[in-house]
Amino acid sequence: MKKSKFGFALSLLAAGSILAACGAGDKAEDSNKDEGKTASEGGDFSVAMVTDTGSVDDKSFNQSAWEGIQAFGKDNGLEKGNGGYDYLESTSDADYNQNLNNLLRRDFDLVFGIGFMMGDAMLEVAEQQPDAQLAIVDAVADAPNVTSILFKEQEGAFLAGVVAAEMSKTGKVGFVGGMENEVIKRFEAGFLAGVEAVNPDIKVDVQYTGDFNKAELGKTSANRMYSSGVDIIFHAAGGAGNGVFTEAKERKEKDPNADVWVIGVDSDQYDEGQVDADTNVTLTSMLKRVDVAVKDVATKTKEGNFPGGTVVYGLAENGVDLADSRGAIPQEVLDSVEDYKTKIINGEVKIPETVE
Amino acid sequence: MSNRVINILVPVISVIIGLIVGAIVMAVSGYNAVDGYIALWNGIFGDSYTIGETIRQITPYILAGLAVAFAFRTGLFNIGVEGQLIMGWAAAAYVGYAVEGLPKFIHLPLALIAAALAGAFWAFIAGVLKARFNVHEVIATIMLNYIALHVSNALIKVWADGGDKTQRILETASLRSPFLESITQYSRLHWGIIVALLMVVVMWFILDKTTRGYELKAVGFNHHAAEYSGMSVRRNIILAMTISGMFAGLGGAMEALGTFEYVGIKGGFTGIGFDGIAVALLGANTPLGVIFGATLFGSLQNGALNMPNEAGIPTEIVSIIIALIIFFVASGYVIRVLLEKFNSKKEGK
Numbered sequence: 001m002k003k004s005k006f007g008f009a010l011s012l013l014a015a016g017s018i019l020a021a022c023g024a025g026d027k028a029e030d031s032n033k034d035e036g037k038t039a040s041e042g043g044d045f046s047v048a049m050v051t052d053t054g055s056v057d058d059k060s061f062n063q064s065a066w067e068g069i070q071a072f073g074k075d076n077g078l079e080k081g082n083g084g085y086d087y088l089e090s091t092s093d094a095d096y097n098q099n100l101n102n103l104l105r106r107d108f109d110l111v112f113g114i115g116f117m118m119g120d121a122m123l124e125v126a127e128q129q130p131d132a133q134l135a136i137v138d139a140v141a142d143a144p145n146v147t148s149i150l151f152k153e154q155e156g157a158f159l160a161g162v163v164a165a166e167m168s169k170t171g172k173v174g175f176v177g178g179m180e181n182e183v184i185k186r187f188e189a190g191f192l193a194g195v196e197a198v199n200p201d202i203k204v205d206v207q208y209t210g211d212f213n214k215a216e217l218g219k220t221s222a223n224r225m226y227s228s229g230v231d232i233i234f235h236a237a238g239g240a241g242n243g244v245f246t247e248a249k250e251r252k253e254k255d256p257n258a259d260v261w262v263i264g265v266d267s268d269q270y271d272e273g274q275v276d277a278d279t280n281v282t283l284t285s286m287l288k289r290v291d292v293a294v295k296d297v298a299t300k301t302k303e304g305n306f307p308g309g310t311v312v313y314g315l316a317e318n319g320v321d322l323a324d325s326r327g328a329i330p331q332e333v334l335d336s337v338e339d340y341k342t343k344i345i346n347g348e349v350k351i352p353e354t355v356e
Numbered sequence: 357m358s359n360r361v362i363n364i365l366v367p368v369i370s371v372i373i374g375l376i377v378g379a380i381v382m383a384v385s386g387y388n389a390v391d392g393y394i395a396l397w398n399g400i401f402g403d404s405y406t407i408g409e410t411i412r413q414i415t416p417y418i419l420a421g422l423a424v425a426f427a428f429r430t431g432l433f434n435i436g437v438e439g440q441l442i443m444g445w446a447a448a449a450y451v452g453y454a455v456e457g458l459p460k461f462i463h464l465p466l467a468l469i470a471a472a473l474a475g476a477f478w479a480f481i482a483g484v485l486k487a488r489f490n491v492h493e494v495i496a497t498i499m500l501n502y503i504a505l506h507v508s509n510a511l512i513k514v515w516a517d518g519g520d521k522t523q524r525i526l527e528t529a530s531l532r533s534p535f536l537e538s539i540t541q542y543s544r545l546h547w548g549i550i551v552a553l554l555m556v557v558v559m560w561f562i563l564d565k566t567t568r569g570y571e572l573k574a575v576g577f578n579h580h581a582a583e584y585s586g587m588s589v590r591r592n593i594i595l596a597m598t599i600s601g602m603f604a605g606l607g608g609a610m611e612a613l614g615t616f617e618y619v620g621i622k623g624g625f626t627g628i629g630f631d632g633i634a635v636a637l638l639g640a641n642t643p644l645g646v647i648f649g650a651t652l653f654g655s656l657q658n659g660a661l662n663m664p665n666e667a668g669i670p671t672e673i674v675s676i677i678i679a680l681i682i683f684f685v686a687s688g689y690v691i692r693v694l695l696e697k698f699n700s701k702k703e704g705k
Contacts, residue, residue, distance in 0.1 A: 055671070081668070088664055089671045092626070094615060095661055097544060098409055102665045105405075120521070120618065128542040179623060181520050210509075211623035
């Protein structure tokens with residue numbers, strides 16, 4: 001017993017010393033790297049982002065932001081890596097501070113934090129490093145060197161509600177949300193308002209998974225909804241929403257005539273709904289153009305006009321929209337969507353931001 | 357080869373194998389293994405910032421490891437460290453922001469005690485169920501984890517008026533200090549490490565220096581024998597769980613008063629409590645061993661963050677590499693057996 005304890009202790013010490021040896025030998029190479037970084041910096045503008053706890057290819061929010069950064073990089077002839085553009089993924093909320101700091105320490109000129117959960121970390125880093133230029137999507141971080149990017153999700157969700165209400169055959173539609181927070185509540189409020197504007201008699205089943213990453217929870221919610229007669233589900237649940245697609249696709253596979261549709265969120269989720277070559281369960285997707293906003297803020301900052309404060313992107317700013325339905329939505333419904341769109345932009349239709 | 361040489365060789369070989377297999381994984385996936393390990397090293401000890409963050413990461417692991425190890429030593433398998441930690445986190449954060457007007461030397465200990473009590477209470481439930489009704493503690497604690505997660509989420513919702521996190525704790529309850537920030541380039545290093553190390557001493561003292569500790573261990577070794585010799589098995593089970601939960605609750609306080617300074621609604625478990633099981637096992641369930649286990653876990657976890665940052669290796673592959681290293685360290689026993697076989701053959705000649 002005594003000996004094995006000693007062994008364990010030693011094993012960990014040994015781990016340390018081996019790693020130490022690794023590090024020491026390569027110091028030289030490391031300093032080379034630093035030189036390379038400063039050389040490539042000459043006048044170029046570099047930009048990076050930290051993801052929320054999802055991955056960068058979450059087919060949703062993070063991915064959209066990353067696409068915006070990639071587009072910005074391409075337009076400005078930047079390359080991935082130091083002095084160009086890059087991203088870091090967070091596996092838990094404890095990682096936010098460190099990821100933000102890591103990117104700032106690599107001298108990126110503008111660092112984005114994606115997601116409302118990063119608000120506190122962003123504020124902390126902003127206060128510690130007043131010279132850094134930061135931007136956060138979906139949250140307000142009240143510091144002079146942070147640009148807070150918000151969206152009028154309710155406007156896009158309203159249009160999704162219009163589509164769902166006009167196309168529902170059963171008179172029952174569903175909304176699957178992720179965690180209950182201000183942002184997702186805006187989706188819900190807009191969707192409810194959109195449905196009600198078309199037909200107040202349609203019932204909307206609202207469920208929250210309480211999580212953005214667990215697809216199985218989204219699947220369970222969708223299963224319950226479709227079984228109770230819901231035919232169209234609008235999800236705003238990030239990765240958990242992929243479960244809604246899975247459920248719809250399974251039902252469509254079993255019965256090709258099943259009346260199940262999903263309205264995707266954040267980016268065009270058409271590919272998610274592909275059952276086979278001719279069948280797709282994606283009705284449309286409510287686009288939240290994080291990419292547009294990210295690119296816009298990056299471009300402005302590059303030009304020396306770091307926006308600061310809060311910037312809101314709505315229908316009028318191309319911040320939200322509906323994706324191409326690829327024929328799934330008939331023309332008369334599309335016409336009425338266009339109709340509402342103009343009314344929203346004109347201010348004729350007022351959409352609540354919260355659920356009453 | 358003497359026993360001593362084997363004792364030194366086993367861990368060295370197991371870590372080397374872990375690193376080699378990790379390197380193969382990186383090479384096969386098309387990444388430079390040397391760059392990867394340099395990034396890992398820099399992510400752990402690169403400069404004062406990363407060292408500060410590494411120590412911060414190690415702190416809750418020590419306490420979670422102690423909680424599991426303490427229960428193990430008394431014959432109980434506390435899988436509920438996660439839930440006890442969550443309850444401790446919530447309690448510390450609440451006391452941290454809601455109790456106003458106290459000086460630091462009262463407020464901070466008060467918040468710590470609240471966390472310890474919350475964690476202890478959560479484990480106490482499982483202890484009573486085990487002692488009175490013979491409900492297996494594994495089942496009870498697993499279920500209590502889920503209850504803790506959702507109870508704390510519900511409480512936070514009330515405390516935050518429907519928001520998703522509480523206000524920040526007051527300065528007077530914070531474990532952070534401008535001094536630590538200034539020497540580590542604004543890392544989130546906080547004084548919690550002192551609390552954690554103090555608890556290591558507490559665990560050692562309880563188990564090895566008190567009669568009660570002797571009884572607790574005796575119940576763990578053989579509760580029939582313990583009962584026969586006049587010890588109260590029930591009382592000792594409840595006490596063991598409660599102390600274990602206290603360590604776990606303090607682990608939560610590290611997050612509430614140090615790392616985050618608030619408590620937010622969680623979509624899932626933090627994982628610290630479950631990693632605590634591995635930390636305890638790596639440390640052979642001894643107080644000192646837990647420090648080493650937590651150091652390995654915390655360092656690797658923290659260093660791993662730097663691998664995508666500096667070497668461009670995706671997080672998924674990094675997780676595999678870290679798991680491999682820990683896996684081989686944990687399976688040192690296999691290497692020991694092989695070495696001894698090799699040794700005895702040689703001697704036979």
